[in-house]
Amino acid sequence: MAEREYRKNDKGMKQVIFLKVCLLFIVVTVLSACSVKRFIPKDEKLYSGATIKINNINKIKGLSSLEEELQELLRPEPNSKFLGSRIGLYYHYKTEQGKKGFLTKYMNKKFGENPMYYSNVSQNKVINLIKNRLDNRGFFNSKVTASVKEKKYTKSIVYTIDLTEPYVLETYQLENDTLPFYKEIKEELKTTLLKKGTRYSLESFKQERIKIDESLKARGYYNFNQDFIIFEADTNQYKNKRFDLYLRIKKETPKKALIPYQINKITVYPNHNLDQKNKVLDSTEYKGVYFIQDTVFFKPKRLHNYLLLNKDDFYNPQNSKITSKRLSSIGTYKYVNIQFDEKSYQENDSLGSLEANIYLSPLNKRSLGLELQAVTKSNNFAGPGLSINYRNRNLFSGGELLSLTGTVAYETQIGNNTQNLNGLKVGLGASLTFPRLIFPWDLTGRFKYGVPKTKISFDSEYLSRSNLYGLSSFTSSFGYHWDANKYLSHQINPININYVKLFNTTSDFKDILEKNAFLQSSFDQQFIAGFTYNLTYSELGRSSKKNQIFFASNLDIAGGALSLLSQNTSAGKKTFLGLEYAQYAKVDIDFRYYLGLGKEQTLITRLYGGLGIPYGNSSVLPFTKQFFAGGPYSVRGFASRSIGPGRYNGSTTNSTYFDSSGDIRLEANLEYRFPIYSLIKGALFADAGNVWLYNNSSSLEEDNSLSLEGGQFSSNFINELAASVGAGVRVDIQSFVIRFDLATPVKQPISNSLSTIKLSNTILNFAIGYPF
DSSP: OHHHHHHHHHHHHHHHHHHHHHHHHHHHHHHHHTOOGGGSOTTOOEEEEEEEEEEOTTOOSOOHHHHHHHHTTOOSOOOOOBTTBOHHHHHHHHHHTTOOOHHHHHHHHHHOOOOOBGGGOOHHHHHHHHHHHHHHTTOTTOEEEEEEEEOSSEEEEEEEEEOOOOOEEEEEEEOOOSSHHHHHHHHHGGGOSOOTTOBOOHHHHHHHHHHHHHHHHHTTOTTOOGGGEEEEEEOTTOSSSEEEEEEEEOTTOOGGGGSOEEEEEEEEETTOOGGGTTOOOOEEEETTEEEEOSSOSSOHHHHHTTOOOOTTOBOOHHHHHHHHHHHHTTSSEEEEEEEEEEOOOOTTOSSEEEEEEEEEEEOOSEEEEEEEEEEEOTTSEEEEEEEEEEEEESTTSSSOEEEEEEEEEEEEEOSSSOOOOEEEEEEEEEEEEESSOOOSSOOGGGOSSOOOEEEEEEEEEEEEETTTEEEEEEEEEEEEEEESSSSEEEEEEEEEEEEEEEESOOHHHHHHHHTOHHHHHHHHOOEEEEEEEEEEEEOTTTOOOSSEEEEEEEEEEESTGGGGTOEEOTTSOEEETTEEBOOEEEEEEEEEEEEEEETTEEEEEEEEEEEEEEOTTOSSOOGGGOBOOOSTTSOTTSOTTOSOSTTOOOOTTTOOTTTSOBSEEEEEEEEEEEEEETTEEEEEEEEEEEEEBSSOGGGGOSOGGGSOTTOBOOTTGGGGOEEEEEEEEEEEETTEEEEEEEEEEEEOTTOSSOOOOOGGGOEEEEEESOOO
16 A cells, blocks of 8 residues: 555656656747747847946946936837847737747737847947936036946947045035024024035935925925025035035015915815805714814814824924824724815015815715635635625714625645645624724823724634535634834734634544644634734834835734632633633744845845743643744745644654644745846745744643654744745736746755755645735
């Protein structure tokens, strides 16, 4: 029987290798067929691009950003390549020749490109652009030349720059005046970035103008504009490439731009629509703010807490921006429009007056949605799902949101090295979200950026797992969520209850539990009640920084408060309402650094660590709270949940999908992402990680043969990491990502050294979305 199984697996491996070789042969053949050489006119050559060479004879430091700027000036762009072939250009030529097949027309429509010949390139135009940019960065009178590199079918250009020594700032002065306005500018210049020794740069001057303009507007100068600011550089006082910089205000600047403005009236329209234009609506005043609505669509008391605009405050666009964001976050409104109307201005006025009008256009109160889903999970399960969702917005005229959801889904394990498990999942959920803090004390004034939301939720789920077991779960939570700023958010659930019931267990699953005391103990505790907290800091998509950071941490503490209300059983366990409950503390940290390399290239470093400590009633973490490693979102050269714990390596007859879990998880990932062609992106990556036990499971059973030997965390953990390397292709359609990652192991947890890469051990991971 064992010999027959070996032959079957060996045959399967050979088939996998054969398919991969065939696929490689097809790709090479297709790309070779896409040669465009035969289509190029005899009197033309393709333009293959340009490079820049800088002769830095003065050894000037910090030129990397300048080089990137100059690269962007290289015009035009050459025809794009995919693995060395100009596929877009190839299908353009095929179409031009009259080839009207479906594939040709489709590929030309999606990826076709007009040929870029060398004759279309204007060297002088590019040279002038480069010289102008160098002048704007202080490198006046630099020499730029061009040389051509010619091949049989292509030409490229090298632009060589003999860089001169740049001009640097000696003094920065403000033309003074007696108006209070100039005192405001002088105060702002204390934090200027234009310090002595700063290189001359028009971009720096532009940023300084923006900074001053924003500062003055925040102090109430409603009518001021950055175009009123002039910078003048004077080099006449020096012989060694230094300059004095003078900041002046244009003489023709209107006087109303030089005085601050106050808000003297605030009016809110909570149910604004165009039909109300000529209607006379009721007006209600609450804390100095007028609310105009026919009937009470939104209670003024509730809406007022979202406003950061107050009567007699100086105009501040930042307060207006945050108010707009806070109002939009309620979830009741489709549009939020804040307008300021300037009152009549007199020539001798030292203070201007504004009226703030806030127009709020609501969404439909009720909505019903049906969604067909395709889901992939970190455990290699994937499949279709159907979800129906009902929403009732502004339920109690205070922005409350009632949501009812029903889902049904089928999922199966995909990829190689899986155990062909599948399941049917049915779920029902209900939640009620209040766009404010429900708390014994009023803490509204403590939150300036985002108003906390209070959410109460109830969910139930039934899962039938492929001839193994059925699992029903009931979850309820009460908690808060808020944004501290545009990068930082918090979520805290003081009450988080989860009840899980295992039923319809088959003999196969019972055998698995009997052979793994650790696993059996993790299914014993069916009742979890505790506290959870999440902190997330993310610069992704919210910052103009070239290099961005993501950080997230979760804290989960269960069973602590219940111990005060529990009863002891004869077995020494504590129960609440007759249910034995879990006790543990769990924390994890996820840190990522995105290093921008330019031209859509990014190098991502990720470090992940998690620790769960069972105590009291629990000797191990509940199964749903344990850590796993391996799969498309973890160490991709290993099947999902197949690594560890530690050096433990169950035999081929006894190891299962459920064995490789632990209380501790460490993981590191390095991934280089780059564009390939249009929507197609590529990646090269390396992953390492493992899970370990906090308590060795031998303590759970008198029979040590049932323990997970080598599974406990020790000082030798570095040598117990699993590692893999691979490459991936992703189709990125407006942030909807279909991902294929091919990876192979290079180190096993039981080995202290790297292993030989074998094609037969590769794993193809399919997933939706980036791994991190």
